[in-house]
Amino acid sequence: xxxxxxxxxxxxxxxxxxxxxxxxxxxxxxxxxxxxxxxxxxxxxxxxxxxxxxxxxxxxxxxxxxxxxxxxxxxxxxxxxxxxxxxxxxxxxxxxxxxxxxxxxxxxxxxxxxxxxxxxxxxxxxxxxxxxxxxxxxxxxxxxxxxxxxxxxxxxxxxxxxxxxxxxxxxxxxxxxxxxxxxxxxxxxxxxxxxxxxxxxxxxxxxxxxxxxxxx
Numbered sequence: 343x344x345x346x347x348x349x350x351x352x353x354x355x356x357x358x359x360x361x362x363x364x365x366x367x368x369x370x371x372x373x374x375x376x377x378x379x380x381x382x383x384x385x386x387x388x389x390x391x392x393x394x395x396x397x398x399x400x401x402x403x404x405x406x407x408x409x410x411x412x413x414x415x416x417x418x419x420x421x422x423x424x425x426x427x428x429x430x431x432x433x434x435x436x437x438x439x440x441x442x443x444x445x446x447x448x449x450x451x452x453x454x455x456x457x458x459x460x461x462x463x464x465x466x467x468x469x470x471x472x473x474x475x476x477x478x479x480x481x482x483x484x485x486x487x488x489x490x491x492x493x494x495x496x497x498x499x500x501x502x503x504x505x506x507x508x509x510x511x512x513x514x515x516x517x518x519x520x521x522x523x524x525x526x527x528x529x530x531x532x533x534x535x536x537x538x539x540x541x542x543x544x545x546x547x548x549x550x551x552x553x554x555x556x557x558x
Contacts, residue, residue, distance in 0.1 A: 358389065358390055361389070362393050363389060368389070368416060371443045372386065374414070375414045379414070379436070385413050387417050387420075387546060388546045390545070390546065391505070392416060392419075395477060396421070398501060399420075399423075399425060402474060403474070404474035404500075404501075405474055406426050406471070406472065406475075407474060408430065409428070409429045409476070410478045411478065413431070414437075414440050414443070415441075415443050419447050419449060421475070421477060422444075426452055427449075428453075428454050428456060430464070432459060433457075460484065461484060461491065465491060474497055475502075476500075479505040486531055489552075497554070498554055499553065499556065501552065502538075502552040503551055504552065505546070506547045507542055507549065507550045508548025509522045509525050509547065509548065513525060529550070536555075538554055539552075540552045
C-alpha cells in the first residue's frame with residue numbers, strides 16, 4: 343500500500359490525516375492483506391485513495407462499474423457501495439479473501455467476479471453493456487489494452503481512474519526501468535487522445551482521472 347510516496351513524509355502524513363478514514367471492515371481487510379501477502383500488500387490502494395474512489399463513483403452517478411485488478415478486494419468494496427461492479431482478476435487465491443470481505447460488506451450480490459486475463463474478459467463483454475465508471479490497477483503493460491476496451495464501452499461523460507501513474511515519483515526519470523517505461527507510454531497515450539479529458543493527480547502513487555468527452 344503506497345501513500346503519496348513521492349511527497350515528503352510530513353506532507354504524506356498530513357494528506358492521510360485529512361481524508362475521511364476507512365471503516366472497521368476496510369481496516370480489517372487491510373490488516374489481513376498485510377499479514378497474508380507481506381510485501382505484496384503494496385499492491386493494495388491506500389485508504390485515502392479508497393475514499394476518493396467511493397466519492398468519485400458516487401459523484402459520477404454510476405450504475406455499472408468495472409475494476410481491472412481486484413487483489414484482496416479493498417478497492418472493489420470502495421467502488422461497489424451503491425452500484426453494480428464487475429471485478430476482473432487472475433488470482434483465485436487473493437480474490438478468495440475478497441469474496442469473504444464482500445460477504446461481510448453485504449456486497450455479494452452486487453459484485454461479479456470474472457476470473458481470467460482481463461483483456462479477454464473485457465473483449466467478451468457485449469458492446470451494449472454500457473460502463474459508467476472503471477478503475478484500472480493491474481499489470482502496467484496491459485493498461486493501453488484495458489483502457490481501449492473500457493473506453494469503447496464507457497458512456498459519454500463516464501470516468502476511468504488509472505492507478506500508479508506516477509510510479510513513486512520515478513515517472514520523469516529517463517533511466518528508470520521496471521514498469522516506469524510502460525506507464526510513461528500509457529500516460530502519453532491518454533494525454534494525446536482527443537476522445538477524453540484527463541488530469542493526473544499526485545495522490546497515492548498517482549491517480550489519473552479520465553473523462554470520456556460528450557454527454558453532460
